Amino acid sequence: MDALSSFFAMGGYGGYVWPSYGLAVVVMVAVLVSSIRSAKARERELDLLQQMRPSRARRRATQETKAS
Amino acid sequence: MHRFANPARFMRIAALVYPWAVGVTILTLGAGLWLGLVGSPADYQQGESVRIMYIHVPSAWMGLFCYVSMAVCSAMALVWKHPLADLMARATAPVGAAFTFICLVTGALWGKPMWGAWWVWDARLTSMLILLFLYLGYMALADAFDDPQRGQKAAAILALVGVVNVPIIKYSVDWWNTLHQPASVVKMGGPSIDKTMLIPLMLMAVGFHAYWVVVLILRTRSEIAAAKVRTLRMAQVHAAGQAE
Structure with a gap:
């Protein structure tokens, strides 16, 4: 237990060392999570749009009926 | 659609690289944290506060590398x-x-116990702060226009002009008097920085680069999808306009 508390004390610099590591972890995780979320959300949106889109064959068919 | 010059190749390469980049990030950061926090000695002058170096220095490298x-x-x-x-x-x-x-923040947290000041307006710190503002300006400018291409162009010009700042950051410790230690201390790699400190430092640096690869792939995928969505929406509006 003593070894652990001296580890967290960091020779009196604990108040500077741990916030440094904590900040790095928080910022890096935040950037990573937001990147994963936005990639997923936008790829889902794209999938939906592509599904909604009529297939090429059908579009050509409607164009032909319009032309005739 | 054709303007988005074949992102298919990017997607293929990204899918191959992604799992490796995730693995390298986890392994190197895990090992780097363990060696940096537990396996490396305290500095004879700076005591345990030297462990801030394993975050601060690779972050500074990444700030420049990304720019x-x-x-x-x-x-x-x-x-x-x-x-x-x-x-x-x-x-x-x-x-x-x-x-x-x-x-910048870890630098302040390191500066307070070592220099007695959170912040000093010297060349290294100020030029690094300007780097942060360049990033923020780039991101704001890229999103500031209704037409994303115009925003991109303006932001790209800002990014190129801002490159002047990179050598200023690098050589600021040689050109001006400063509290910040000169590069000789960072690359005291050879004789004076011990391997026990150099190895965790390098592991953290490799880990941060691998993390950059991971996030770059995710964000580029996201940008590609957004660009395709924009094109599809525009085509829809166009088609609707023609149908009427």
Whole structure:
């Protein structure tokens, strides 16, 4: 237990060392999570749009009926 | 659609690289944290506070590395109109800003016990702060226009102009008197920085680069999807207009 508390004390610099590591972890995780979320959300949106889109064959068919 | 010059190849390569980049990030950061926090000795002058170095120094490198990659991508986008280059520049900016921010705050947390000041307006610190503002300006400008291409172009020009700042940061410790230790201390690699400190430092640096690859792939995928969505929506509006 003593070894652990001296580890967290960091020779009196604990108040500077741990916030440094904590900040790095928080910022890096935040950037990573937001990147994963936005990639997923936008790829889902794209999938939906592509599904909604009529297939090429059908579009050509409607164009032909319009032309005739 | 054709303007988004074949992102299919990017997607293929990204899918191959992604799991490796995730693995390297986890392994090197895990090992680097363990060696940095537990396995390395305290500094004979700075005591345990030297452990801030394992975050601060690689973050500073990443701040510069991301900026240079962003500027190279911006140049490619401006000169060759390569659309993927624009998207990758956009994808890198938040990572560079995040690391520059981490570098500045950990620098303050290291400066307080070692110099007695959270912040001094010397050349190294000020030029690093300007780097953060360049990132923020780039991101704001890229999103400031209704037409994303115009925003991209303006932001790319800002990124290129801002490159002047990179050598200023690098050599600020040689050109001006400063509290910040000179590069000789950072690369005291050879004789004076011990292997026990150099190895965790390098592991953290490799880990941060691998993390950058992971985030770059995710954000570029996201940008590609967004660009395709925009094109599809425009085609829909166009088709609706024609049908009427």
